[in-house]
Amino acid sequence: HARSVTTRRVTGGDANFEINQSILDKDAAGGETNLTVSFTTSQENSGWVGEYSGMKSSSFISSGSTDPATSDVTSRSSGSCTNTGEADALFIAGFGLELSNSPTGFSYSNSFTEEASIGGDPGQNDHMTKVATKVVSSVASQSTTASWTNSVECAGVIACYAISTNADPVVTTSGAIYAAKGVATDMGV
Numbered sequence: 001h002a003r004s005v006t007t008r009r010v011t012g013g014d015a016n017f018e019i020n021q022s023i024l025d026k027d028a029a030g031g032e033t034n035l036t037v038s039f040t041t042s043q044e045n046s047g048w049v050g051e052y053s054g055m056k057s058s059s060f061i062s063s064g065s066t067d068p069a070t071s072d073v074t075s076r077s078s079g080s081c082t083n084t085g086e087a088d089a090l091f092i093a094g095f096g097l098e099l100s101n102s103p104t105g106f107s108y109s110n111s112f113t114e115e116a117s118i119g120g121d122p123g124q125n126d127h128m129t130k131v132a133t134k135v136v137s138s139v140a141s142q143s144t145t146a147s148w149t150n151s152v153e154c155a156g157v158i159a160c161y162a163i164s165t166n167a168d169p170v171v172t173t174s175g176a177i178y179a180a181k182g183v184a185t186d187m188g189v
Contacts, residue, residue: 021096021155046119054167072151078158080143101150112144
C-alpha cells in the first residue's frame with residue numbers, strides 16, 4: 001500500500017497562492033506500470049515516480065518538511081530527517097514550485113544532486129517538481145536547501161530510506177506527469 005510521508009499545503013492571499021509537495025512511497029515487488037494520482041478538485045500538477053534498485057524491504061526510516069513559503073522566495077529548505085538505526089541510506093528531497101516568475105539556475109546544498117525536474121512551461125502549467133538525492137553510509141541528520149533565481153512560492157519535503165550495505169541506489173525506471181487542470185493523472189513507469 002502507498003503511504004503519504006509528508007504533505008504540505010499553503011493557501012495565501014488569493015485562490016492561486018497554493019503550493020503542495022508530497023513524497024509517497026511503496027515497498028513493491030516490481031512489475032507495476034502505472035500509478036494514478038487523484039485530486040478531489042481540479043488541480044494543475046507535476047510529479048515524478050522513480051523505482052530504485054538497492055533498497056531494503058520496508059525501507060522507510062523517517063521524514064521531515066518545512067512549511068511552504070507564504071511569499072515568493074529564491075530558496076527553500078527540505079526540512080531534515082535522520083537515518084536512525086540504518087547507516088546506509090538514501091535521502092530524497094522534493095520541492096514543489098509555482099512558476100509565475102520562471103525560476104532558473106537551480107542548485108542544492110549539502111552534496112545533494114538533482115535526480116529529476118518536471119514542469120517548467122508556464123504557458124501550460126504553473127507548477128514544477130524538483131527531486132534531489134543523497135546517499136550516506138553513517139547515521140546523521142540530513143537536509144538540503146534548493147536555491148534558484150527569480151522569486152516564486154515553494155514547499156520542501158525530505159524522506160530517508162534504508163539501502164543495502166555498499167549499495168548505490170539507481171533509478172531503474174521512472175515516469176513523470178505534467179498536466180494542466182485534471183482530477184486524476186496516470187504516471188507511467
